[in-house]
Amino acid sequence: MPPRTRGTALRHRLAELRGPDVPAKALDARALAALAANPGCRRRAILDGAGVDKTALAGALGAPSAFGQSQFALTRGNAFEAKVKADGGVELLRLVREHLDPGAEPAGRAAEVAAVPDLSAIGPEGRTARTALALREAAEAAGHGEDGEGGEGGGWVLLDHPMLALEVAGSPAFLEPDAVVVHPDGSWTVVEIKSFPMLDGSADPSKVGAAARQAAVYVLALEEVAARLDPAPRVRHDVLLVCPKDFSNLPTASAVDVRKQRAVTARQLARLTRVQDIADALPEGTCFAPDLPAEQLTAAVEAVPATYAPECLSACELAFHCRQRSRAADEVTTLGRAVRAELGGLATVEDVLSAARGESGDADDPAVAALRRAAALRAEALGVPCP
Known part of the structure; x- marks a missing residue:
């Protein structure tokens, strides 16, 4: 077929x-x-x-x-994201330069100004194609579309809610990161905007980890877009995590290395x-x-x-x-x-208890031997007969 x-x-x-x-x-x-x-x-x-x-x-x-998420959390997150991207992304670009590319100076334009292409199109397939076109144009402007040596450098480009595609288990998935920034040297950075706070420069590790895993998926999808260009632009593995500072609504940011999450996600997918x-x-x-x-x-x-x-x-x-x-x-x-990994072939709780009591299981099996040893120690500690 x-x-x-x-x-x-x-x-x-x-x-x-x-x-x-x-x-x-x-x-x-x-x-x-x-x-x-x-x-x-x-x-x-x-x-x-x-x-x-x-x-x-x-x-x-x-x-x-x-x-x-609750409706309140969604509303708060949308309001914060709008604040970060206000005025053509001036504040967002400042954070990108501060944390990821402090030496970058775009050619022929003010450092705080970014081009914001229109990514609107019909349907996810259309938006995906429009995003890929905008990324290709940005790469060519940076001098990566001809000889791969890079030119004098292009300007900053901010893609607001681009659409990316990634094949998962034989079926396409359409993904929408908060933003992708194209640097003057043509490299690409994923931006994740979250409403949880950064207190004294650090955020909840579990929430940062979840954001990193999510950003790693976007990095994988961006790499597929880059692979279709010749030469392929560099997709940065340091993503920018933007959060409210302390208890205010002012944005702050941190660079997060997602190489580990990207490798794990690619392998698992x-x-x-x-x-x-x-x-x-x-x-x-x-x-x-x-x-x-x-x-x-x-x-x-x-x-x-x-x-x-x-x-x-x-x-x-x-x-x-x-x-x-x-x-x-x-x-x-x-x-x-x-626990499941430690128990080997014992798939049910009853199998585990039966093996611990010596009613079933191979005594040479390390998992069975460990269970029986644990049962003996428990009986000794409680002063009851060993099962």
Whole structure:
């Protein structure tokens, strides 16, 4: 089957899984980062690939999740982003120069002025093409479109909410970073604007880590755009994280090296089973439309294997449903990936307890031996007979 025909067939199949007349939910970088953190979960891969609204699906299954930002947080974040980008991005460009490129001086224009190309177009494909064109024009202006040696340098270019595309498990995902800045030397920087504060120059490490993983997805997508140019412009691995300073609404920033997150995300995304393969393995008539009867919807969801871990609670809307099922099946993954890795072939809690009591398991298995040793130490400490 020709690639175009295969792609059309896959889109039709994913539309059937999503449900008739149900619009697709866009797969953003936050969801991609979470998917890359758990590449073994086929359930999330097919639901995200098909554009299923997992929040509505979780509610229909009777296990709603509080995952996501509040409306107040979204409003505050949008207001802060608008402040950072006001006046053509003067303040944003100042932060980029201060933290990433202090020696850069654009040719023939004031250092604080950036060109802001119009990226509007019809549909995500059109916006992606328009973004790629703007990036190519900026690279050529910097002298990277002809001999690759670089010219005298172009000016600063600010791409406000560009659209990038990244293939994930055989299905395209369209991504929208807060901004991408093109330096006078032609290199590209991803900018992440967050509403959590930087107190005394540092922010919550967990939130910074989440922002870094999200930015790493944008870096991967930018690298694909750069690879299509000859020579390829440099995509910087130091992204700019912009946050409110202390308890004010004034912007401050920090450079974040995302090389590690980029490498991990690329490796994990490459491990994902192709969406086409997962879809082909599903029973005929499988549909995840949230208006279906609960029994039918549950059967459809259970037809796709999941890989639950406690970390899913902070990253996936279906986490509460999957946790219920994991507990009902007595799976040790409910206790965490680290515990699961230590237990080897012992897949259920009952298997673990039985091995610890000496009722089952190979005594030469290191996991079984460790469990029995732990049981003996516990019995000794409590003064009870050893099981």
